[in-house]
Amino acid sequence: MTSSNLDAASLVSMYRQMRLIRRFEERTAELIDAGEIRAHAHLYIGEEAVAVGVSAALNTQDITTSTHRGHGHILAKGGDPMRMFAELMGRKAGYNRGRGGSMHIADLGLGIFGANGIVGAGAPMACGAARMFKNRGEPHVAVPFFGDGAMNQGVLLESLNVAAIWDLPVVFVCENNQYAITSPIAEMSRGSLAERAAAFGLKAETVDGMDAAAVFEAATRLVDRARAGDGASFLECRTYRFEAHNTALRASDLTYRTAAEIERWRERDPLTVLAQRLDAEDGWAQGDQAAVDAEVNAEIEDAIERAGESPRPSADTALDHMYAQTYPGFPAGVSE
Amino acid sequence: MTRELSFVEAMNEALMQEMARDDAVVIFGENIRGQGRGELRGLQDAYGDDRIIDLPISEAAMTGIATGAALAGGRPVVHFQVSSLIFPAFDQLVDQAAKLPLMLGGQAHVAATYMVMGCGASGGRAGQHSDNPYPYLIHAGIKSVMPSTPADAKGLLTTAVREDDPVAVFVPVRLMATKGSVAEEPYAIPLAQGEVKRTGKDVTVVAMGHLVAEALASAEALAADGIDAEIWDPRSLLPLDRAGLAASVAKTGRVVLFDDSHRSCGYAAELSSFIGETCFGDLKAPIKRVTRADVTIPFGQHIEDEVLPDRRRLEQAVHAVMAWS
Numbered sequence: 001m002t003s004s005n006l007d008a009a010s011l012v013s014m015y016r017q018m019r020l021i022r023r024f025e026e027r028t029a030e031l032i033d034a035g036e037i038r039a040h041a042h043l044y045i046g047e048e049a050v051a052v053g054v055s056a057a058l059n060t061q062d063i064t065t066s067t068h069r070g071h072g073h074i075l076a077k078g079g080d081p082m083r084m085f086a087e088l089m090g091r092k093a094g095y096n097r098g099r100g101g102s103m104h105i106a107d108l109g110l111g112i113f114g115a116n117g118i119v120g121a122g123a124p125m126a127c128g129a130a131r132m133f134k135n136r137g138e139p140h141v142a143v144p145f146f147g148d149g150a151m152n153q154g155v156l157l158e159s160l161n162v163a164a165i166w167d168l169p170v171v172f173v174c175e176n177n178q179y180a181i182t183s184p185i186a187e188m189s190r191g192s193l194a195e196r197a198a199a200f201g202l203k204a205e206t207v208d209g210m211d212a213a214a215v216f217e218a219a220t221r222l223v224d225r226a227r228a229g230d231g232a233s234f235l236e237c238r239t240y241r242f243e244a245h246n247t248a249l250r251a252s253d254l255t256y257r258t259a260a261e262i263e264r265w266r267e268r269d270p271l272t273v274l275a276q277r278l279d280a281e282d283g284w285a286q287g288d289q290a291a292v293d294a295e296v297n298a299e300i301e302d303a304i305e306r307a308g309e310s311p312r313p314s315a316d317t318a319l320d321h322m323y324a325q326t327y328p329g330f331p332a333g334v335s336e
Numbered sequence: 337m338t339r340e341l342s343f344v345e346a347m348n349e350a351l352m353q354e355m356a357r358d359d360a361v362v363i364f365g366e367n368i369r370g371q372g373r374g375e376l377r378g379l380q381d382a383y384g385d386d387r388i389i390d391l392p393i394s395e396a397a398m399t400g401i402a403t404g405a406a407l408a409g410g411r412p413v414v415h416f417q418v419s420s421l422i423f424p425a426f427d428q429l430v431d432q433a434a435k436l437p438l439m440l441g442g443q444a445h446v447a448a449t450y451m452v453m454g455c456g457a458s459g460g461r462a463g464q465h466s467d468n469p470y471p472y473l474i475h476a477g478i479k480s481v482m483p484s485t486p487a488d489a490k491g492l493l494t495t496a497v498r499e500d501d502p503v504a505v506f507v508p509v510r511l512m513a514t515k516g517s518v519a520e521e522p523y524a525i526p527l528a529q530g531e532v533k534r535t536g537k538d539v540t541v542v543a544m545g546h547l548v549a550e551a552l553a554s555a556e557a558l559a560a561d562g563i564d565a566e567i568w569d570p571r572s573l574l575p576l577d578r579a580g581l582a583a584s585v586a587k588t589g590r591v592v593l594f595d596d597s598h599r600s601c602g603y604a605a606e607l608s609s610f611i612g613e614t615c616f617g618d619l620k621a622p623i624k625r626v627t628r629a630d631v632t633i634p635f636g637q638h639i640e641d642e643v644l645p646d647r648r649r650l651e652q653a654v655h656a657v658m659a660w661s
Contacts, residue, residue: 097441104439113407114440121432124397128404135386158397321442324500327528330575336613
């Protein structure tokens with residue numbers, strides 16, 4: 001899919017992906033409340049256009065690194081909702097065999113190097129993969145996703161520099177959702193984030209992160225550029241998180257932002273933006289949207305049901321997977 | 337065929353051979369043009385700057401880049417010029433490379449080698465260039481080795497490169513110019529395989545890194561006093577050769593641990609608890625530790641010497657465990 005053939009079918013496909021993420025997150029919150037998932041999660045609701053717009057410009061040999069708010073990135077790149085729910089539930093069928101949970105879901109086979117619990121930490125890994133692609137003459141691209149908060153993390157700034165000096169096939173995607181947990185970006189940084197990236201020598205753009213088509217078009221330009229060997233770039237996507245930082249903080253959400261501000265952003269809900277465009281440009285009848293929504297809802301319910309049928313890993317496997325090569329008495333257990 | 341090589345020459349030979357053997361091996365480092373102390377000499381000429389990759393002063397990114405390279409099919413070696421440079425990279429070592437394999441549920445492993453050069457104090461390098469930081473990485477579950485001879489340096493570095501997990505190679509600063517006999521052909525010394533560096537029957541001295549040579553010298557002095565010390569070098573700190581250590585303790589029944597890491601939660605503390613838990617019935621005397629003091633290394637000569645483990649205090653400790661009855 002390229003910008004020249006961003007036709008109705010492509011737009012519907014992006015809408016469907018966003019709806020899948022939205023529904024996945026809504027049901028995740030419910031499953032946490034119901035105790036089916038014994039952990040909290042950072043929901044991607046409101047930011048779907050970023051993951052979907054960028055991922056539509058990628059193929060499975062391109063790699064991504066993700067954040068603590070990673071469900072959307074994984075689903076957008078083709079992640080299986082059943083294996084994701086199974087991971088959230090700590091089941092054997094989970095992507096990480098129940099060893100990772102929400103913040104570490106990965107699918108190496110789909111080029112998803114995984115979510116990460118440490119802000120900015122995935123960026124150098126994307127650069128390392130990109131360096132290998134470049135060394136081997138492969139046309140693949142690496143895309144680290146990160147938030148505005150990561151723009152003040154040293155390792156990310158180091159990575160911007162290395163990607164620039166090595167002309168790496170990396171597109172840094174900054175999801176500027178305006179808040180580093182509760183700290184407004186305007187109080188945590190001076191100047192624009194894109195200008196900061198440009199100062200490292202990267203091509204830098206800013207795009208409306210609530211408009212999946214606009215994100216896709218910008219990402220396609222930058223990914224094509226990277227694939228052609230023209231170097232690294234930075235895409236700031238202006239977006240907004242509709243929910244609290246994570247499901248544990250829902251009750252305290254309004255300590256740092258107002259209901260009116262959230263409502264203003266909700267008026268630009270990325271699903272609504274795309275649905276309206278489809279309706280205006282292509283006469284997408286309300287019935288078509290409802291049919292897609294119903295299909296997605298059924299897919300999610302089926303994924304939850306199948307995930308719940310998977311067994312939990314047995315206790316005697318608790319030390320597994322730490323090492324490729326083990327030795328007598330190593331790794332050590334709780335007692336001799 | 338064996339020749340006399342220095343520690344760093346032996347490591348250089350290991351890198352040359354492993355890079356020839358496996359195209360996936362790449363080296364990331366800073367100040368590559370400086371060629372380390374010789375361990376990186378000639379590599380860029382032999383293998384090019386796509387495989388010997390020079391970075392800005394960015395230890396955290398360098399380490400994360402290696403992890404990403406490993407996930408993408410590379411077999412990276414990360415060269416830290418001085419031991420303390422692992423600290424700016426700490427998250428990428430202990431929270432990323434070490435944890436990813438389990439968190440990924442076995443989807444991938446991280447075949448990275450960390451060459452931690454210049455470990456320990458060598459006189460006047462002060463607080464930030466005198467660390468022996470192996471307990472930090474061992475605590476994080478990173479496989480760790482510390483050679484005491486050029487031959488061990490080559491064989492352990494070769495193993496580190498070939499192992500499919502992160503392995504840190506701690507290279508004692510005091511040994512880097514030390515020469516010894518090294519076989520020319522490629523060889524690997526397995527992890528979890530310690531070595532008796534001197535056979536004895538009265539007391540086991542566990543020593544590692546530069547302290548092995550010190551312990552061997554002390555053993556000769558002790559022999560003059562009628563004490564026959566066995567010097568056991570773990571070489572592989574994690575995983576530990578438990579059977580090898582237990583066998584030595586079973587033979588002697590007395591143990592002195594000679595370790596240049598901090599006393600509290602240092603490597604000797606772990607060895608001591610292993611021996612106490614596992615070999616209690618063999619012990620004829622309490623275990624003694626001779627370690628680095630729990631302070632930052634001070635700059636001036638006499639105060640630096642005071643806080644480091646040395647032969648004088650090793651020999652005192654050996655006499656003390658021999659006197660126990």
